Amino acid sequence: MLNSFSPSAPVDGTCSLGRLSTYHVEAHTANDVQKTLNFVRAHDIRLSIKNSGHDYFGRSNAANSLAIWTRNMKNAQYHETYQARGCQSTFENVGEVGAGISAQEAWEFFEPLGMLVTVGATGSVGIAGGYGQGGGHGPLGPMYGLMVDNAIEFDVITADGQARTINACSAAEDAELFWAMRGGGGGTFAVLISYRFQLHPAVPLNVYSFQASFPIPDGQLNITQSAVHRDVVRALASNQALFASHGMAGYNFVLPDHMVSLQILPSTNTELIKNITSTYNKFLTRYPSLNIIENTYYTFRKFSEWYAFAQTPSIARNGPVGVGISESGRFLPKRLFSKPESVEKLVDAVVTAMQFSLQHGGGGAAQLYATGPFSHPVNSGTGVNPAFRDALWEVIMGGIWTSNTPDSIRHQIRNTISASVEPFKALTPGGGCYMNEGDWTEDNWQQTFFGSNYDRLLEVKRLFDPTGLFNCWKCVGWSGYDE
Template sequence: MRAATISLIVARLLQTAVADGSTFSCQPGQSCWPTIAEWQAFNQSISGALQVTVPMGSVCFPSSPNYDSGLCAIVQANYMNGTFRESSTAALQDTNWESCGTANCFPGVFAPRGQTCSLGRHSALQVHATTSEHITATMAFVRKYGIRMVIKNTGHDYLGRSSAANTLTLNTHNMKNISFESSFTAHNCPSAGTRQNIAIIGAGVNAQDAMDYFEQRNIMVTVGGCSTVGIAGGYGQAAGHGLLTPAYGLMVDQAVEFDVVTPDGVFRTINECNDPDLFWAMRGGGGGSFAVLVNYKFQVYPKNRWAAWRLQAGFNNSETGLTKSTFLRDFLTELSNEQPNWSANNASGYDTVSATGINLLEVMPIGSDPLGALKQLTSKFNSFLTSYPGLNITINSYVLYDTEKEFYAAQEDYLSQFGTVGISVLAPSRLITTDNFETPAKIDALVTAFLQGMENARQILANDTTGAVVNFLILKTGATNTPDTHNATSANPVWRNTLWHLVTAAGWLPGMADGAQAAAAARSALEAIKKPLSVQASYLNEADPDEPDWQDVFFGGNYDKLLAIKQRYDPDTLLNCKKCVGYLGDADPMYSCYSDNPVPSIPYPFA
């Protein structure tokens, strides 16, 4: 035990030593930076996959050589469309991660545009990989010249990991291969036996791609709530929660094998027999940390009908302060009382709570009679709401859908509020564990903290005129029914004891405000909610990038083991991202845009 403890201390000391002198710190204008001829030679070696980054909004700037008023109108009209943004090589889903200080290329949708279009955080050049050879060559190139590399697929990342100024972006968006094997044997792993119904997807496949493909084969997939999220990257490597989680577990629970390229440039097929430590680390330890994923192979399930209950209601809050709101206290108390039973019976859901209304989506995605089961589970709570004095219910409906894809298409408008794009977002969060629902006293403490959090946010934003908001999201996607008894995954163990994933999501408009007030409101709200919690844990993909105790909060006791694996496969920290395993700290030049001294990207040809 003592030797193990010492080795962990040494591992963290080594990480600190690396942080003091990053190998990958070369910046444009320095002698180490590649010449134009060297960039061109690299492009030839990868069959022309290197592309110059053109910001999506550049067509709206008269000072830009890309100016086109017709295209500008299209960009402005689709600015908050996730699929449109995903299709652009130089757009992220959340605009705060596109800008670097005041440098940006916002096209004037919400506020007057600036005089010039800047790359901001976007890399000047991107490798649009379609093969593992492209990945290997890119790793060799950045290693040779000491350049930081960023991995990007769809641009969904609440911590800004899909962009970093003056880096080279490895874009996996075009790796869209999908296949299905009714019988699958893991590579060189006879002990794993033969599995049925295994999907194989490339790194660029998103949830909609997967549902489109597998619905035709009468299969459903453990995707999240947003159709444009890539399911093999950060989602599939950090845990991956969704409406099927209570029934089947997290996305990492489904993984049976990965094809990856490790930082030494070697293509590997990893599973429980081959590089088992690396396989374990990539089943929950986060994307962009240990290797670049090429193919994700995972368990899928026979299709089932999905039942949904939608309720929307408004109310007049006459009390002074939300902590005194009788309805909100009663609502949250009854919801908390019902939650353990709902989760135990594989129901899931996405709810929002505000000072003037509630929105509920409760789902039963399994079983021979999902609609009957959902109605029975929720009947008491439905009666509580329909009989509540003064509650103005505008939607109260139960619907049965034939397939997973049909459900997501029908609920797209509602689900979009859980991943609004084209604005700036900060998403502090906590996993709310089962012990908080055990007794009336604990429920009361949780509800009181929730209401105090809402009141904190309300007070901070009381005089805001920029459109900033804080949304309180309750995602009922915990993995309490699927314990990881053999420690097969590295996902935060707190997931196995979670009933709610609670997010205090701040949103503000690009170009209207710097977000400081909205961020303060979201953080103040979470501070109140944290107080009664016996366990402090967050989903590492949906969290505050400034989370102070991130190693424990994100990784739940697995961090030191993950760091040791990281150092074995990536001793030079070629792969690095914000608050990921092996994170070097904000002193690394790639993080300048988070600081008070931002250095925006210099455009190609780096003059």
């Protein structure tokens, strides 16, 4: 593995494919996919599916497999009105993308048409596959819902090689498949060819951007005893319900020595964000122990302008490539933000997790995302983990390593990150996390990744993939079905 921090540096050792697929089919059409599925089924060959490869679990790769590479399915189309197959009603402002379209390619296509796409934070992520089938959260999530909430219709190839167009109006079995592929996980039920989804008329993205560094007395730090860390997290948590009620998204990064906090509100009222964040702004501005780097309001008329700005603070670092990474996460429900005593328990959990991570080599950073579908609490038409709909924060603890990191240190980082999420689990018994940003060592992965939808998802899996064509050791969440 190359060191992404120094990609031209030489590496030692024996070169091998590792877990990368041995052969790839460069698929351009549905027919290419059909032929590939018929071939692997006839010869009992391991299969994997890959577009951009953004997957912390490595589900887009599998050793000794034949990969369907969907990157070249680049079609994109705008429909002013669209009638899904078998449906009586029509939709307005519908986008259509092939399986190989990335987030940036999507917004660059639809932005000149005056439309917003519910993409995430990283432009190189493919939006139709793992992102668009696993949930899909981002800066527009609180206002418009997850990517799966906006899905209208899919063109897919099922394990039997059959081409299907599926939506909520389909016959019973195909409607179940559509439900499952709206949140049940990419590469699990069928090969996605095209994704049709609701677009939203463009409005300005109004942003409150705050960055500050923290003093560390005598070079020593115990985050659990740090007043500045506690006060900052408490201030954010105390305002989060207000932010969410207005459909405002947030990217918040709290580290041992600094913080980055971005609040994003899509609105034609460019002054509204100042009113909503006034209490939070006053606290941060007047807090004596913060060395303020930025404390500014912005209005971006186009999504591309917001994205260019977001590369500077921290969000661009959310999609690291060429490094080893370990993550663990947890949904934090709205009840934890409702009363001062529950907020205090939440603050305790954050600083305890950060200190444990720092003390045991994980880095000590906490990522607090407010990018979920809180303003869209009920949607029985999707298979996404129901815990996502009640969450005001998705907290992520993470650590990275490079090719130069010894195996013993990598092992320590993985164990540390897995353990650092325990304070959040204690607050949310029976809770869950976003499957695309979770810990592959989760004991109760059925509940954690799928919640109450697991049994129904499993039945859909058995119905459309009875031989487990799309199953392998890498497909987190379905290992029990393999057995």
